[in-house]
Amino acid sequence: MKSESSTFHCQRVAYLMFCVITVCLLANTPPLAAQVRQEPAGNTLPDQPALSPSPITSQMPAEMMSPGISEQQHQDFAAQLDLSAFSQLAVFDQGRAKIFDTYAREMITNVFGKARYRDRFDPTHYSPTFTWLDILLNKSWYADRPLIYVEVLELRRSLAKLLPAEVEDGFLSFGRLPPSLLLTEQAQQILNGSASDLRLLKGRNQVLSAWAGYQLLPNSLLLVSPSPTAKSDKWQSLFEPTQENTDVLEARLAFTELAKAWNEADSKAAQIAIDKLVDKLPSIHPLTYPSATLRHAELLYNQTHKFTIGYLAYGVATILLLIAMGTQRKWLIRSGIAFLLIGFAVHTAGFAVRGIISGRWPIHNQFESFIALAWFACMMGIVLMFAKRQWMFGAAAAALGTTALLFANTVAIPSHDVAQVSGILATSRILYIHVNVVIAAYALIALGFFIALFYLGVYYFKTDATVRMAAAGLGEMDNPSGPEKLLHDLDKAHLVILQLAFWLLGLGILLGAYWADHAWGRWWGWDPKETWALITWIIYLIVIHLRFGVRKPHLVTAWLSVIGFFVMLWTHWGVNLLLAGLHSYA
């Protein structure tokens, strides 16, 4: 009774804390600074001419100049447009044909720092497709809005100082600056002057890249797929003079009408032009145009955060399986397994769709290898769970899947966008095997870590509840053994995973050495990634040998498994991100 009331009390405290944090976060949101859009204060030196008109607007075709619409008109225009079909049109960018939705997300991320634009003055959440078309066709709308992301704080501060003092703080905290500011000579001097260090230089390049993205014109969109009979396999713009197909001419006309209607905020005319484009573009060269299924799959991939929403099912599975093991309820086990399988199905779908979109087995970069690692671990956990009828493997797989997909969902892991990989990674079969084997080994190490935590929990808290939980986890719900036997069984289960991890990691390292000899001309170069992979392997070599000579081999194994897991994380992530080496592209 006492423990129930304390649990209830804890829940209330947690709930209160959650409310307090939420309120604090909301309260901390900077106030909207409407003054930003005030007219420039004018020159302080009377002898100097003012810098106007803005070079951006002056360079734009007259038909693309916004006649000046209100916030409400802009919102209404956005609401009345149906861009769902347009967002599935293909556009060629960065070496691959992608749907417009993907292209828009990537471009907005480049300019704004996030895939979805959020205006400080307008709470409406526009779709990425609408925002990017708006930036392409209606640049002047954004000229004085906080749009250009400035990542490096020092640079942001020095640029924001050029703004009027009353709005400086607002822009600074929002992290985005108006494009019109970057046109000023002082801003250009800051961006093109000498940099004191590489970080600042990198920051400037980021701003210049965002600036270049903002300046893109609609005629740079490569919307026409290559002709199957043509010599060139390059995609083309609608406005390229070589295009003579009548479909192209009609699509070109539709695009021009779209631009005109967009500037006049005429949603009906814009919708007609959009529908015409949706109809015409895929039919220009249908043989080389990506299939509707593929484009739809890509849209689904984007809308589900690359299927990382699978963490929800994994999370429910983790909770259900833990409660089931704690309360000895078999129906909860069954429910937990059902959710685990749902989570795994979503995870698998994400992995598969990524493979289909990219046209390769997706293990080539940080994001892909992270998702693949978690997928391998969950798969092995599920296989072991069914093979040995030990639910603990399922709980470990679910916990790992939750952590991994939640992390991938909330953190922008490097290379999360689908892109072409370096040629050296795309032309070797042995490299595929090497990477897959190492990822499988890392997955087992991660799974082993959760089993080790389970072991340590049971070892240090040998209460009835933990023993019952361990027994349930080992599939002995109806006939639980004593704590020593349970610990022994847990160690045995743990060892099954670690032995396989040790072998696969050794095999993976040697396959990598074989590939390196082939590709780089040297089988082993003590590159940081190689060194740390060897260190990880040595830790498990120590585990295997220490078991022969220590008093509590099971406990030592569990602790070394925990250490090995963190070393593996460093090898997999830290080395790539923090240490320079030959594996920097991996």
Place this chain on the structure above:
Amino acid sequence: MSLKYQRIRQRDEKLPWLLKQLTRAFSSITLAVILLVLIVCYGIIGSVPLGMLAQTVLIGLAIFIPLIIACMGAWRAGRRQWLMGMAMLGLGIAIAGMGVFMAQRLIIAIDWFDLYHTTVIYRLRYFEMTELEFFSWWPMQLLLGLFVLNMIWATIRRIEFKFVNIGVLSVHTGIVILAIGSMFYGQAKQEGDTILWRDDQPLAGPVSTFYDAVTPALFFTVGDTKLSIPLPNLPRYNDYDPQTNALNLKLHEVKGFKERFGDQLRVTIPGFLAYAKLQTAWLNDPLTEPNPALQVQLLTGKDGPSVTSKTLVANSSMDASLQGNNWTVQYLLGLTDQQIDQLKQSASKQQTNISRFYLIQQNPDQPVFVLLICLPEREAMQVPLTDDRFPVATFEEHSLWVQIIRYLPNARQTFIPVPVLKSKRISKEEGTYLNALLPVNLAMDLPDGKTWERRIWLSHMRYPEPGIANDENRPITVDIPTLGKIDLCFSRQQRPLPFSMTLGDFAMIPYPGSHMPRDFYSEITLHYPDNTTYTDVARLNNPMMSGRIKIGQTGWDPGDSTNPQNDAQDQNGRYLFQQRYVILGIGNNVGIHIIFIGACLIVLGIPWAFYIKPALLRRTKRKIQKQLKDTELSETS
């Protein structure tokens, strides 16, 4: 402990004490684990920068020491009173948090952490090694040697030589073979790269050498003959002051030098700058002709920070002005009043929106300036320059100012080596010599008893070949009295090949519809001394082999993407301004088969030891149990 080891240990008792301890130590698993831990430590310090490592250790200690103490306290207290245990744990977490905060403050306060943030141990002045050299250094060799010895001895003494143990025996044998193969490989390994020009290019021709990946060299070219002196002792990562002759490498004492250049020429390398740029600079040299110059800087605001600086030289068309987007400042010398009036008139007629500022020094001997301000659509104004700064552009409430820092009456242009700030260096280019500057002192004893001396600065040329040279990276020609002209070039050691190579065709194969390389195609012909030839294609991940020598794709000529003609092709579809040459990686692979055998033994031995051996033992156990059962049954019957 195996039965075999128990028997052997009993026999060991008869050995002398020292021998007994030694043999037991080398049979022990504890020593193996200690050696493995030391190898891990060596690997950590050889791969993680010192600053980063120290930070991690400091923060790790700040977290773990209070947490471990708190956990132990909480464990003890929690048995009696769980609330007390929780409180102790909470206190531990709070102290750990404070510890992390203090550690971070310390890291920010002490410059050492920042200074060594990207410095791995082998980059320190004492070491000056490559990654490979550090891991081939004697401490690592000693650790590996002891580990191999330990493994051999422990295997012999502890493991029964039975079929069932073939797994562990093959893993141990594999590790030993791999270690021996690696030593052999390390001793005989040669690797580097070379450039091959496409057969239609003017520089195309057979290539029978390659450039070593590691060892730098200095090339002396006189006419058609070339002498290369390897510089294996040249540092890589740190600067050595040439003024104090910190290095003093005497190249004239190298074998073959005197035979070629005689006794009178002395060549020394007094120092080394690991990461520096040669910059043009204007110095005030009273010994030269009068040449007035003004050192100015651009400020963001009247008292704002400087964004750039420049020396304006009135007599230099290149350096006479400083320009912004819509303004320009020009330094003019020796203008008469009449000329100034003409300038005013012409400026007021101009239709551009550029503001012009003329700094006019009428008398070249007197640093007195007038400022002529010519703003668009306004009358030109002439004002005496009373302050050292004046505004050149404004936007809203802010402005750009030009400040005069210094007047140089006798400016002389020179090249000075300027070390690049650590924060501006590209980490992966450090230690590669790509940005290094090598001072070379040349001294020649002349027949009249005098000595001719000269110091030149050489920047590194990855390939000392004419087609690759540019303004910054090129050989330097020195005219030495009585000896003539010599080209000096700082590059890499050249190694001979047992054949010569020519490139037929070369193509970069891009991803469809893009310029991103997916593969490369190099059609290479090898010409052997016996006049036979062999032609094959090298691709990415698919090198060409000739005996033990491997030739693989390493780099290519991307051309100049800013050149509008970059994509131009000839009538045969060959690019004219890109893909003209290929860079091929070349290396021998002596001993790789030994390593391969070792690796196979390890890979096959592990599953035997983990999965097959237990299965065999279980089968044997079942057999014995069955036999015992049968025996018992037969006895009872």
